[in-house]
Amino acid sequence: MEYIESIRNEQIKNAVKLQTKKYQIKENAYFLEGPHLINEAVAAGVPLQQLLITENHEDDHVVKQYYDNSWVIADNVAKHLAATETNQGMFAIAPIPTMTLPEQISGGWLLLDAVQDPGNVGTMIRTADAAGYAGVIIGTGTAWPFNPKVVRAMQGSQFHLRLVQMPLADAIAQFQAAQAPVYGTLVNQDAVDYRTVKPTGTFGLVIGNEGNGMNPELAKETTANLVIPLPGKAESLNAAIAAGVLMFQMV
Structure with a gap:
């Protein structure tokens, strides 16, 4: 050598x-x-x-x-x-692997809407891997999945599931065409307790930006928007922690 x-x-x-x-x-x-x-x-x-x-x-x-x-x-x-x-x-x-959705969608998919922190993105991908998800869709404004900080946080999970990069509105439309539900995470008057959602074979779960949350325009297209009740005094959860709670509930 x-x-x-x-x-x-x-x-x-x-x-x-x-x-x-x-x-x-x-x-x-x-x-x-x-x-x-x-x-x-x-x-x-x-x-x-x-x-x-x-x-x-x-x-x-x-x-x-x-x-x-x-x-x-x-x-x-x-x-x-x-x-x-x-x-x-x-x-x-x-x-870099092919980053497109398969023609036939199956399993659980995590959709990241403008999640900017590389550590959060890597952690969410790793958690999706641990929860048995089929893939993660990287939406507009989300940290590039091959950023060195994301790669370190993924710990090899990019080799176990499919990474896709595309506008989330297009991804949601494909889930709807496949008659698969997509759940959002925008807190509003119509949001439902995440514990009331029953797992399905194929679905999408959208996690929004750390500070601004999920894009309201995307929330209009989801099957339902979920909320995690917080019995304590903290105002909110870290985005990666919230994603983990929701991902394991859905499988």
């Missing part, structure tokens, strides 16, 4: 660029950091395009599988690539 010892190496420069949305879209690829995410990708059958490893990972089974596309990097290069202070010496470039 070739040894890379300079951060000015073109492959290293390209790897750094793949931590930005503009370059990710151009190359249709994104950056993975750490053995856990890389092993999750391999287990899911994702064809990694490149591995960058420090010497202590040369005998790793993943490296043996991708030997022809692996490069050994110096410790200073690994430090340069890492988003965390204590890097684990293993990095990869993975393809």
Whole structure:
């Protein structure tokens, strides 16, 4: 394997660029950091395009599988690539998957309406994975799912469910065409207690922006809008926490 010892190496420069949305879209690829995410990708059958490893990972089974596309990097290069202070010496470039809805919708789907915080988006995707959802639809204004902060928060869940990017109004229309209910989360006089909703096989659940909530225009198109009663004194729940409560109720 070739040894890379300079951060000015073109492959290293390209790897750094793949931590930005503009370059990710151009190359249709994104950056993975750490053995856990890389092993999750391999287990899911994702064809990694490149591995960058420090010497202590040369005998790793993943490296043996991708030997022809692996490069050994110096410790200073690994430090340069890492988003965390204590890097684990293993990095990869993975393809961005197809981000469209399947022709036949089935299972539970989480729809994110302008959820801006990368940590929240990653946590919600990970929770949807844990709850057995089929996919997550990234609406307009929602954090890009391959932002490094989102990728860290997802912890590999992007390999277990389908990520879709599209306007939520179009997504809701497709659910309606499939006669599948879509539940919103806008608190108004018509909102119903989430505990009264009975799970169905195929459905959508919309979570709105952290500060402004769900777009009222989208709420007009939903089957029902849900509310979580708060018996305590807190005014509201964190968006990711609320999403988790609702997601597990629905399955």
